[in-house]
Amino acid sequence: MTVLSDTRVLGSNAEAAAASTGTTARVWEALRSVRDPELDADVVSLDFVASVSVDVSGDSAVAHVALRLPTYFCAPNFAFLMVADAHDVVSAAEGVSRADVVLIDHFASDAINAGVAARAGFVTSMAGTEVGEAVAELDxxxxxxxxxxxxxxxxxxxxxxxxxxxxxxxxxxxxxxxxxxxxxxxxxxxxxxxxxxxxxxxxxxxxxxxxxxxxxxxxxxxxxxxxxxxxxxxxxxxxxxxxxxxxxxx
Known part of the structure; x- marks a missing residue:
């Protein structure tokens, strides 16, 4: 897998570096619970995780995750589910203060990323965008x-x-x-x-x-x-x- 994983420690010290390395590992493990709903396989094994990094500053650790998909036009509903699920599990990972999860290289990435970050739901996230209106949530x-x-x-x-x-x-x-x-x-x-x-x-x-x-x-x-x-x-x-x-x- 050509994925990137790194830890950036701001005001670095050995203890913080060790803690952030553990946090990065837990973020990767959390992402293994996120599935492509159509393929029933996790985003890590599918190589859909483009990068993972953790910024540590004092007691705060921000996890940055970038997801990618096979084509620019992969279905936005599936994409939204994966980004939203990744945001949920990374936010809940031990040691993570805040999750920044984004989809890259996708025609609906702006709408999806903004909607997931705002916890807005699929219908609200798509409303008024060039992607098109969504008629229902994804349950x-x-x-x-x-x-x-x-x-x-x-x-x-x-x-x-x-x-x-x-x-x-x-x-x-x-x-x-x-x-x-x-x-x-x-x-x-x-x-x-x-x-x-x-x-x-x-x-x-x-x-x-x-x-x-x-x-x-x-x-x-x-x-x-x-x-x-x-x-x-x-x-x-x-x-x-x-x-x-x-x-x-x-």
Missing amino acids: ELRRTFTERALMAGTDLVVRPLMREGATPEQVAAMALGDAPASADLDRLRRRRLELGIPSSDADPLVVDPSGRTVGVEALPLHLRKARSYQVGVDANTSICRGQLAARYGV
Whole structure:
């Protein structure tokens, strides 16, 4: 990744420098919780973080984060979500007094950056701008893509089971605790929790986005849909990585 990370200590001393280095590390870790909603991957692994720096002066530490996207015309609603989420998690990071999070090289960056800084919401941020009017806030959009992530995550967990010989009847009867431990299973649990779907070991493994158990008769179609979502995520991720590499030489 061609990302920059540095610490600027104003009125420098060794103790402040050490503290700010720790703050910088915590900012990076916080950014790993910020996802591209369409790709269901974090902005650090996607190389969407152009730079991170921390300015320290006395007891104050200002974290500066610049985000970038694969193209100049990436959807402003997705961009707004990522910048707003990054602002929230960086502001909450231990040692950060204030967060300065901006999107660079994007046609709507001025409106997005001003709106996020003012905590104005998407509709107010877009109002009266050249970007165009927004008709609604982004809660429903976020939920829609979390539901798609749930479906894609189901494919990642269930397809290996069926490759190993599990029958539809067996899969339909499985609980989450019956699936082998994996990063994909952990992520599936997190997406279920975000949607308010129970996610204990005893809860059904395969559910629809509303949380209803998928029975054996409906399972084949459900898994085909899940597979189509994961194929879409893989394809879009590949395209975005290629565009980002072409744009920034990463």
